[in-house]
Amino acid sequence: MPVNTDALWYKDAIIYQVHVRTFHDSNGDGIGDFQGLEQKLDYLHELGVSAIWLMPFFPSPLRDDGYDIADYNAVHSSYGTLEDFHKFLDSAHQRGIRVIIELVLNHTSDQHPWFQEAQSSQNNPRRDWYVWSDTEIRYQAARIIFLDTEKSNWAWDPISKSFYWHRFFSHQPDLNYDNPAVREQMWNVMKFWLEMGVDGFRLDAVPYLVEREGTNCENLPETHHILKELRRKADEQFPGRMLLAEANQWPADLRPYFGDGDEFHMAFHFPLMPRMFMGLKLEDRKPITEILHQTPEIPPSCQWSLFLRNHDELTLEMVTDIERDYMYDMYAESKMMRLNLGIRRRLAPLLNNDRRRIELMNGMLMSLPGTPIIYYGDEIGMGDNISLGDRNGVRTPMQWSGGWNSGFSVAEPERLCAPLIQDPVYGYPAVNVLSQKESEHSLLHWMQRIIAIRRSTGAFSRGSIDFLYPANHRILAYLRQLGRETVLVVNNLSSTAQAVELDLRPYKGNILIEMFGNNIFPRVGDLPYLLTLGPYQFFWFRLRRV
Amino acid sequence: MTLDGRSAVTSLVSPRRAGGIHTELKLEDETFLTDDFLRQLINVGEVDILVGLPTHNNAKTIRSIVQTIQSGILQAFPRERAVIINADGGSRDGTPELVTGISIDDVRPTSNLYALRTLHSISTKYGSTPATGVALRTILAAADLLRAKACIVMFPESATIESEWVSKLVRPIYRDGFDLVTPTYRRHKSEGLLLTNLLYPMIRALYGVRIREPYTAEFGFSGRLGSHFLNQNGWNDGTSGAGVELRFTLAAITGGYRICQSFLGEKERVERRGADLVPALRQTVGPLFSALESDFPVWSLVTGSQPVPTTGNGPEVLLEPMRVNRKRLREMFSNGVAELNSVFQLILSPSTLAELQRIAPLGEDEFRYPAELWVRTVYEFAASFQKSVISRDHTIQALAPLFRGRALTFLIENRNASAKEVEDNIEGLCLEFERLKPYLLQMWKSRE
Numbered sequence: 001m002p003v004n005t006d007a008l009w010y011k012d013a014i015i016y017q018v019h020v021r022t023f024h025d026s027n028g029d030g031i032g033d034f035q036g037l038e039q040k041l042d043y044l045h046e047l048g049v050s051a052i053w054l055m056p057f058f059p060s061p062l063r064d065d066g067y068d069i070a071d072y073n074a075v076h077s078s079y080g081t082l083e084d085f086h087k088f089l090d091s092a093h094q095r096g097i098r099v100i101i102e103l104v105l106n107h108t109s110d111q112h113p114w115f116q117e118a119q120s121s122q123n124n125p126r127r128d129w130y131v132w133s134d135t136e137i138r139y140q141a142a143r144i145i146f147l148d149t150e151k152s153n154w155a156w157d158p159i160s161k162s163f164y165w166h167r168f169f170s171h172q173p174d175l176n177y178d179n180p181a182v183r184e185q186m187w188n189v190m191k192f193w194l195e196m197g198v199d200g201f202r203l204d205a206v207p208y209l210v211e212r213e214g215t216n217c218e219n220l221p222e223t224h225h226i227l228k229e230l231r232r233k234a235d236e237q238f239p240g241r242m243l244l245a246e247a248n249q250w251p252a253d254l255r256p257y258f259g260d261g262d263e264f265h266m267a268f269h270f271p272l273m274p275r276m277f278m279g280l281k282l283e284d285r286k287p288i289t290e291i292l293h294q295t296p297e298i299p300p301s302c303q304w305s306l307f308l309r310n311h312d313e314l315t316l317e318m319v320t321d322i323e324r325d326y327m328y329d330m331y332a333e334s335k336m337m338r339l340n341l342g343i344r345r346r347l348a349p350l351l352n353n354d355r356r357r358i359e360l361m362n363g364m365l366m367s368l369p370g371t372p373i374i375y376y377g378d379e380i381g382m383g384d385n386i387s388l389g390d391r392n393g394v395r396t397p398m399q400w401s402g403g404w405n406s407g408f409s410v411a412e413p414e415r416l417c418a419p420l421i422q423d424p425v426y427g428y429p430a431v432n433v434l435s436q437k438e439s440e441h442s443l444l445h446w447m448q449r450i451i452a453i454r455r456s457t458g459a460f461s462r463g464s465i466d467f468l469y470p471a472n473h474r475i476l477a478y479l480r481q482l483g484r485e486t487v488l489v490v491n492n493l494s495s496t497a498q499a500v501e502l503d504l505r506p507y508k509g510n511i512l513i514e515m516f517g518n519n520i521f522p523r524v525g526d527l528p529y530l531l532t533l534g535p536y537q538f539f540w541f542r543l544r545r546v
Numbered sequence: 547m548t549l550d551g552r553s554a555v556t557s558l559v560s561p562r563r564a565g566g567i568h569t570e571l572k573l574e575d576e577t578f579l580t581d582d583f584l585r586q587l588i589n590v591g592e593v594d595i596l597v598g599l600p601t602h603n604n605a606k607t608i609r610s611i612v613q614t615i616q617s618g619i620l621q622a623f624p625r626e627r628a629v630i631i632n633a634d635g636g637s638r639d640g641t642p643e644l645v646t647g648i649s650i651d652d653v654r655p656t657s658n659l660y661a662l663r664t665l666h667s668i669s670t671k672y673g674s675t676p677a678t679g680v681a682l683r684t685i686l687a688a689a690d691l692l693r694a695k696a697c698i699v700m701f702p703e704s705a706t707i708e709s710e711w712v713s714k715l716v717r718p719i720y721r722d723g724f725d726l727v728t729p730t731y732r733r734h735k736s737e738g739l740l741l742t743n744l745l746y747p748m749i750r751a752l753y754g755v756r757i758r759e760p761y762t763a764e765f766g767f768s769g770r771l772g773s774h775f776l777n778q779n780g781w782n783d784g785t786s787g788a789g790v791e792l793r794f795t796l797a798a799i800t801g802g803y804r805i806c807q808s809f810l811g812e813k814e815r816v817e818r819r820g821a822d823l824v825p826a827l828r829q830t831v832g833p834l835f836s837a838l839e840s841d842f843p844v845w846s847l848v849t850g851s852q853p854v855p856t857t858g859n860g861p862e863v864l865l866e867p868m869r870v871n872r873k874r875l876r877e878m879f880s881n882g883v884a885e886l887n888s889v890f891q892l893i894l895s896p897s898t899l900a901e902l903q904r905i906a907p908l909g910e911d912e913f914r915y916p917a918e919l920w921v922r923t924v925y926e927f928a929a930s931f932q933k934s935v936i937s938r939d940h941t942i943q944a945l946a947p948l949f950r951g952r953a954l955t956f957l958i959e960n961r962n963a964s965a966k967e968v969e970d971n972i973e974g975l976c977l978e979f980e981r982l983k984p985y986l987l988q989m990w991k992s993r994e
């Protein structure tokens with residue numbers, strides 16, 4: 001089926017990940033809400049964001065920050081009402097901003113009525129909506145994901161006196177996707193929100209939907225079958241909507257989630273992210289080019305989703321042991337910074353608040369193949385609070401100003417949903433939107449600029465990539481090409497100035513136009529093209545034949 | 547295993563040294579690194595570890611050697627920035643291309659090693675003929691430019707290079723702050739006789755430092771020691787840096803740098819070509835005698851000797867039977883004493899010469915070149931070298947037949963010796979060198 005160009009909006013998107021709870025509080029109760037988020041849409045519009053990804057906002061006991069859903073068809077009362085959500089959605093659409101919501105397909109909260117019914121009796125009609133067992137010995141080949149808190153994927157239910165299956169926290173029982181009624185119900189959930197107008201779903205923890213004995217219970221064909229069925233229904237009834245897969249897997253295992261363009265539209269490229277940090281610390285492009293070399297081609301209608309940081313820990317599941325050790329030593333010297341197999345820190349602290357490195361990493365985020373996702377607050381260089389448990393240290397309130405509660409809420413500080421960052425370097429008096437708006441050279445303004453430049457050409461969002469391999473391994477250089485448009489990207493991963501010779505002979509006769517300043521650089525000739533770059537500097541050049 | 551008398555006494559000195567000396571090559575200070583090599587160095591950038599690999603027509607073995615080195619780097623220093631630098635003396639068998647063409651990916655499938663970083667292997671041809679000094683100077687210059695913290699040099703003549711050698715030579719520098727790491731080996735008692743009978747005991751006695759292998763094909767050094775040596779004079783003395791490894795060791799001693807030894811295990815050569823003793827003496831004893839003049843303020847004040855820290859075992863001695871042509875050694879000694887009598891009259895004291903003439907005609911059963919006489923001989927040669935009573939090169943050449951006599955004595959005395967007894971005999975000779983040091987000082991001062 002020919003692809004409608006508009007249907008590929010997600011390829012050109014700049015996605016902003018936000019938690020309603022911590023973004024802006026409109027009613028002074030100390031908790032962010034949809035009305036507050038709506039009030040900040042102009043800010044996101046000015047930043048250049050074209051899509052918002054909302055973390056779970058459903059009714060929930062909030063034992064996993066909303067990823068433990070107790071009702072799929074409502075809004076958590078702290079965040080507002082369905083009407084508030086609808087109004088926010090309309091306002092976002094009026095600004096050309098699409099809305100992607102999170103949906104946790106794999107499991108519910110143990111407070112969800114479905115589970116409470118299921119555990120109430122062995123004969124309850126919803127009993128088979130979850131995965132039960134009399135013993136703990138089934139599916140032993142499945143790994144435990146939350147190593148720091150869980151000892152088994154089975155938990156004992158004292159009410160029905162049997163074990164239930166959970167891949168994540170024990171209070172998050174997995175749904176039984178072998179049950180057609182579950183599959184039908186979850187499609188109804190998706191339909192509910194699609195009918196309301198949401199533009200897509202970020203589907204959480206999709207590799208784990210189905211369990212089979214003798215397997216690791218991840219990425220099973222049956223799981224793909226279920227996902228394809230959901231995609232088929234979405235395409236038929238709601239064309240132009242997008243499905244984004246959260247599957248923390250190696251590239252080769254991720255590829256099936258795109259199917260033949262008939263499963264997910266997008267998937268996070270989890271293995272790339274830690275390697276960008278690794279490449280920066282090693283001052284060597286090898287980790288980045290190596291993983292992208294291993295990344296398979298995906299169908300033309302599909303797109304990778306790239307990110308530097310998000311609401312979770314910087315996951316180190318998709319790295320080798322030697323790489324993980326290196327990352328821990330380089331980026332998490334304190335044990336408090338480590339969680340599960342990852343590092344629970346924000347972008348700016350990870351990079352020692354070094355503006356050059358923050359810019360370089362964002363430059364790569366915006367220029368490598370995929371749709372970039374910016375985690376809220378990273379556009380102003382927000383810090384984290386590692387003394388908060390779990391991943392809450394990177395989920396603190398947005399810092400809008402240096403005033404009362406950082407402009408997040410008018411509530412008493414004790415009532416805030418999470419403590420504000422107050423340290424001298426990253427605290428809200430030092431790092432906030434208002435002050436950065438007033439400073440021409442702030443990170444916020446720089447982010448606005450780079451987003452605008454990224455959006456000025458389709459080469460970044462839809463173009464091919466060809467790596468140049470200059471002998472200087474500290475330089476990561478590639479060409480992005482779409483039709484007659486070619487962009488050359490040259491990144492210096494080193495803390496010192498570097499010289500590099502690029503083989504641009506196929507582009508002989510072109511001049512290079514530096515895209516930030518629109519300055520002309522010398523014409524490409526027969527000789528290697530010599531560039532010098534300052535520490536962590538990067539160039540984006542538009543190639544033009546004149 | 548067979549070994550004739552000639553190769554027995556020179557087996558310390560590799561074919562590389564024996565055959566690879568070209569004195570006609572001159573260096574230009576400012577331009578001895580080519581533009582192409584500089585370009586490669588720019589691409590490599592600052593490194594933590596540098597492995598220098600001088601080559602000349604080593605195509606048969608270079609592949610496995612480079613892979614072994616790569617493995618050694620990845621095993622012990624996976625996080626460090628490392629480079630292998632090949633300084634080639636005009637190979638015609640494609641050695642440099644092999645070095646640069648070997649990928650770490652060739653090693654990985656069999657070794658399960660993983661490279662975090664890019665591991666560069668670069669190469670430069672410094673001339674059309676091999677010259678150890680030029681090769682080492684090239685490596686030192688590269689290390690200086692790349693600000694290498696720890697460097698090792700490995701000559702690809704060794705058939706038994708192990709990946710662990712990288713760690714054993716680098717770690718004391720990189721982790722423990724030493725400046726020079728010399729190896730110790732497991733050698734046959736008949737191997738390295740020039741070392742055990744002259745270089746080791748004499749350097750020990752004069753400089754006060756017990757370095758068992760002061761002249762070796764594998765060694766490690768810190769960046770600061772490399773820079774110190776690079777900036778010393780003597781590179782343009784017309785000898786292409788002959789004996790540069792020995793001068794390097796002496797520079798470390800006199801400069802007060804921290805020195806240690808590291809046991810590498812068994813040492814074997816790729817091939818055992820008959821090596822000529824005279825070039826070996828020129829490359830080792832010549833530089834040593836030469837250094838005594840400039841180093842006099844240092845060694846003249848030294849009394850006794852101190853061991854240097856050693857990791858792993860000390861030197862080990864292998865004892866399996868080995869055929870040595872003793873008759874030929876003895877003939878070369880006695881013929882030398884007779885033929886060079888007029889030369890020896892200029893070099894040696896009358897009493898020493900008389901004693902040599904007394905033992906020269908003795909049959910093998912009675913023949914012995916005693917330690918005291920040998921030490922006096924060497925010291926008188928050293929003093930004569932300084933006085934330049936004859937050309938210095940002739941002085942060195944004249945030592946050759948006498949050394950053969952001493953080597954024969956060593957072989958006879960240790961024919962049935964245990965490893966400990968061999969070591970005790972070497973130690974006894976060392977003590978003799980130390981005991982007679984005042985004799986050398988006396989001659990030296992009388993010269994002035």
